Amino acid sequence: MNVLDSVLIIVGMFVVTFGVRFVLFARAHKVVMPVFVERALKFVPVAVLTAIIVPMIFMKDNQMNLSLSNPWLIGAIVAFVVGIWRQHQLLTIFVGVVVFFIAKYMISLSV
Amino acid sequence: MKTPGHMNIRKHMQRGAVASMPMILGGIPFGLLFGSLASSYGLSPWFAIAMSAIVFAGSAQFVALGLIAIHAPIWVIVSTTFIVNLRHLLYAADMVKYVKHLPMSVRFIMGFGLVDETYAAVRPMYEIGSVDEKTGHKVYLGSFCSFYLMWNVTTILGILSGELIPGMSEWGLEFAMVATFIGIITPYLKHSPFWFCMLSAGVSSIILSGLPNNLGLLVAAVIGVIAGYLADVYMNLSNQLADSHQSIDKNA
Numbered sequence: 001m002n003v004l005d006s007v008l009i010i011v012g013m014f015v016v017t018f019g020v021r022f023v024l025f026a027r028a029h030k031v032v033m034p035v036f037v038e039r040a041l042k043f044v045p046v047a048v049l050t051a052i053i054v055p056m057i058f059m060k061d062n063q064m065n066l067s068l069s070n071p072w073l074i075g076a077i078v079a080f081v082v083g084i085w086r087q088h089q090l091l092t093i094f095v096g097v098v099v100f101f102i103a104k105y106m107i108s109l110s111v
Numbered sequence: 112m113k114t115p116g117h118m119n120i121r122k123h124m125q126r127g128a129v130a131s132m133p134m135i136l137g138g139i140p141f142g143l144l145f146g147s148l149a150s151s152y153g154l155s156p157w158f159a160i161a162m163s164a165i166v167f168a169g170s171a172q173f174v175a176l177g178l179i180a181i182h183a184p185i186w187v188i189v190s191t192t193f194i195v196n197l198r199h200l201l202y203a204a205d206m207v208k209y210v211k212h213l214p215m216s217v218r219f220i221m222g223f224g225l226v227d228e229t230y231a232a233v234r235p236m237y238e239i240g241s242v243d244e245k246t247g248h249k250v251y252l253g254s255f256c257s258f259y260l261m262w263n264v265t266t267i268l269g270i271l272s273g274e275l276i277p278g279m280s281e282w283g284l285e286f287a288m289v290a291t292f293i294g295i296i297t298p299y300l301k302h303s304p305f306w307f308c309m310l311s312a313g314v315s316s317i318i319l320s321g322l323p324n325n326l327g328l329l330v331a332a333v334i335g336v337i338a339g340y341l342a343d344v345y346m347n348l349s350n351q352l353a354d355s356h357q358s359i360d361k362n363a
Contacts, residue, residue, distance in 0.1 A: 001154070001158075001179065005185065006155065006158050006161075008185050009175070009179070009185055009188055009189070010158070010161050010162055010165055010166060012185060012186075012188070012189035012192075013162070013166045013168070013171065013175060013188070013189060013192045014165050014166050015189075016189055016190075016192050016193040016196065017166050017167070017168045017171060017192060017193075017196050017199075018222065018223055020193065020196050020197060020199050020200050020203070021196070021199045021200075021202075021203055021222040021223065021225040022203075022218070022219065022222030022223070022225075023200075023203070024200070024203040024204055024206075024207050025203060025206070025207070025210050025218040025219075025221060025222045025225075026215070026218065026222070028207045028210050028211035028213075028218065029211045029212075031207050031211070033204070033207065033208070036340075037204070038208075039340060039343065039344075040336050040337070040339070040340040041201070041204055041205040041336070042205070042339075043304070043305070043308045043335060043336045043338075043339030043340060043343075044201045044202065044204075044205045044332070044336055045205070045230070045231065045234055045235065045295065045296070045299070046296050046299050046305050046308050046309050046312070046335065046339070047308050047309075047312040047331075047332045047333075047334075047335025047336045047339065048198055048201060048202070048227070048312075048328075048332040048335075049227075049231055049292040049295060049296055050292075050296060050308075050309045050312040050313045050316070050331075050335060051312045051313070051315070051316040051327075051328045051329075051331035051332045051335060052227065052292065052316075052328060053288075053289045053292045053293070054312070054313040054316045054317060055316050055317060055320045055327075055328075056285070056289055057289060058317055059317065059320060062320070062321070064317070071283065071286075072283075072286065072289065075286055075289070075290065076289060076290075076293060079289075079290045079293040079294065080293050080297065083293055083294055083296070083297025083298070084297050084300060087297065087298050089291075089294035089295065089298075090294070092290065092293060092294035092297065093133045093287070093290045093291050093293075093294050096286070096289075096290030096293060096294075097133075097286060097287055097290050100283065100286045100290070101283070101286075104283055
C-alpha cells in the first residue's frame with residue numbers, strides 16, 4: 001500500500017467517523033428534538049449496549065452456546081442477577097468478572 | 112476562592128476516568144491486538160498509529176484492517192467504516208440536550224471522543240444526577256482522555272510486540288466490558304419498557320448476527336429503541352385509561 005492510499009484511508013475514515021459523531025453536536029443549539037424522538041432516545045443506552053454484548057455472551061464462532069461450559073454466559077448471568085438485585089455497578093462488575101474467570105478456569109480443568 | 116477552576120476540572124476528569132476504568136481494562140487486549148494485527152499484515156507502524164490517533168474507532172479499525180488485507184478499494188473501506196460507526200449517531204442524538212450550551216470547541220472534542228465506552232460511562236451519570244450541565248463535559252473529557260491514552264499506548268505496544276501476544280485474545284479480558292455494560296443496563300430495568308427494549312434488542316442481535324459490518328448490531332439497537340418506545344406509550348395510555356376510569360367512578 002503506497003503513502004497516498006494510506007493517507008486517503010485515514011482521512012476518509014476520519015471524515016466519516018468524526019462526521020457521524022459531530023454532526024448533531026455542531027447544530028446542537030439549533031436542533032429541536034420532537035418530543036416523541038426524545039422519548040424514544042432514552043432507550044438508546046439499553047438498546048445499543050445490549051445489542052453489543054448479547055452476541056458476545058451467547059455466541060461462539062457464530063454458533064449459539066447455551067451450555068454451562070460457556071464462561072461468558074455464566075459470568076453474564078451472575079452479573080445480571082447481582083445488578084438487578086443490588087443496583088450497584090462496581091459490585092456487578094467485580095462479581096461478574098470474578099465468576100467469569102473462575103468459571104473459565106474450572107472449565108479449562110474439566111476439558 | 113480556595114478551589115480554583117482548574118482543580119475543579121481535574122477532579123471531575125478524574126471521576127470520568129475512574130468510572131471508565133473497567134472498560135479501559137477491557138479495551139487493553141483490543142488495542143494490543145490491533146497494533147499486532149496491523150504489523151502482522153505488514154502495514155507501516157505509522158499507519159496503525161495514525162489510525163488509532165486520528166480515526167479512534169475500535170471496531171471500525173479492525174474491520175478496516177480486514178478489508179485492507181483483502182485489497183478492498185478505498186471507497187469500500189470508508190463506506191464500511193461509516194456503517195460500522197452509525198450507531199454513534201444514536202448516542203449523539205441522545206447527548207444533544209447535554210452539549211447544546213457548550214462552546215463549539217468543547218463539542219468538537221466531545222464529538223471526536225464519542226465512543227461506546229465513554230457514552231456508556233457518562234450518559235447514565237446525567238440520568239442519576241451525579242453530573243449536570245456544568246460538570247458533565249468535564250467528567251466526559253476525563254473518560255475520553257483516559258480511554259484515548261489507553262487506546263494509543265496499547266496500539267504502539269501491540270506494534271512493538273511485533274506479533275500476537277501468545278494467547279492474549281484468549282484470556283477473556285474483554286469480559287470486563289461485558290460486565291460493565293450489564294452494570295449500566297440493570298439499573299434501568301426498574302421500569303418495564305426497558306425490559307421490552309432489552310429483550311427485543313438482545314434477541315434481534317442474535318438473529319441478525321450474520322449480517323456484515325455491524326449492521327446486525329445497528330438494526331437490533333433500533334428495534335430495541337422502537338420496542339421500548341412503543342411499550343412506554345402503551346403503558347402510559349393504559350395508565351391514563353385506568354385513571355380516567357377511576358375518576359369517572361368517583362364522580363358517579
